Each structure stands twice: as C-alpha cells, then as structure tokens.
Amino acid sequence: METVEKLTETLRSHGMKITPQRLMIFKILEDNISHPSAEDIYKKVKKTYPTVSFTTIYKTLETLKELGEVSELIIDEDRKHYDPNTTVHHHVICSACKKIVDVFEDFSSLVKLPDFLKKDYTVLGFQISFYGICRECN
Numbered sequence: 287m288e289t290v291e292k293l294t295e296t297l298r299s300h301g302m303k304i305t306p307q308r309l310m311i312f313k314i315l316e317d318n319i320s321h322p323s324a325e326d327i328y329k330k331v332k333k334t335y336p337t338v339s340f341t342t343i344y345k346t347l348e349t350l351k352e353l354g355e356v357s358e359l360i361i362d363e364d365r366k367h368y369d370p371n372t373t374v375h376h377h378v379i380c381s382a383c384k385k386i387v388d389v390f391e392d393f394s395s396l397v398k399l400p401d402f403l404k405k406d407y408t409v410l411g412f413q414i415s416f417y418g419i420c421r422e423c424n
C-alpha cells in the first residue's frame with residue numbers, strides 16, 4: 287500500500303470522497319501486519335465514528351483491492367482478511383486463535399508445476415498457506 291498521503295491523492299483522482307472515516311481505515315491499514323478482517327476494521331472505526339456502517343468499510347476495502355493497494359487473503363474459512371503488503375509472500379494461520387503471520391521465504395525452487403499448468407497457463411505466481419497451532423495456543 288502507498289502512504290496514506292499518496293493513497294488519498296490516488297483515490298481522489300478516482301473520484302472517491304475522502305471522509306474522516308475512510309482516512310481512518312487507511313491509517314489502520316498502513317504498516318499493519320496483523321491482516322485485519324473487514325469486521326476488525328469496522329470495530330475500530332466504530333469506536334471513533336459510531337455511525338459508520340459496515341458497508342462503508344467493506345466498499346472502501348473492495349476499492350482498495352481493485353486498485354491493487356491491498357491484497358485479499360482467503361486463508362480463514364470464516365472471513366476475508368486484508369493485507370496492505372502486496373509484495374509476494376506467504377502466510378501461516380493458527381487454527382486455534384486465527385492469528386495470521388507473514389512468511390517471507392522463496393519457495394519457488396521447491397514447487398514443481400504439473401505438466402498441464404506449464405502447458406495451459408503462464409503461471410504468474412503462487413501463495414502458500416500454512417495451517418497450524420501457534421506457540422501461545424499450544
């Protein structure tokens with residue numbers, strides 16, 4: 287994700303109104319390594335802006351996703367999570383507390399592509415999701 291200042295400019299140029307609520311969403315996301323869900327962000331914004339709707343939060347996140355500013359993680363079966371770090375990396379989720387942690391490791395030499403993938407696709411990348419129990423939950 288870009289810095290909040292740059293992001294604000296980008297979104298303005300896409301015709302989005304920068305409300306204080308939206309600005310707070312950007313600030314929550316900036317440098318956030320906890321992979322929050324839309325619900326997590328909603329709870330935080332609601333503390334400062336009690337009238338904010340979940341739809342506003344969700345729509346803003348979807349716009350950020352479309353603009354490539356955040357990635358959506360489908361690692362938790364219960365809900366989507368968002369990651370402002372859009373560089374290639376992998377994740378591990380604790381099956382007990384649902385905490386999601388980044389895994390920065392290049393696995394490309396270990397992945398053997400099946401023949402049909404090599405034949406039918408130009409593979410642009412892959413993501414590995416590890417599942418396990420973290421130290422605190424163990």
Ligand SMILES: [Zn+2]
Pocket residue numbers: 380381382383384385419420421422423
């Ligand atoms: Zn845990």
Ligand SMILES: [Zn+2]
Pocket residue numbers: 321369371375376377387388
């Ligand atoms: Zn991540």
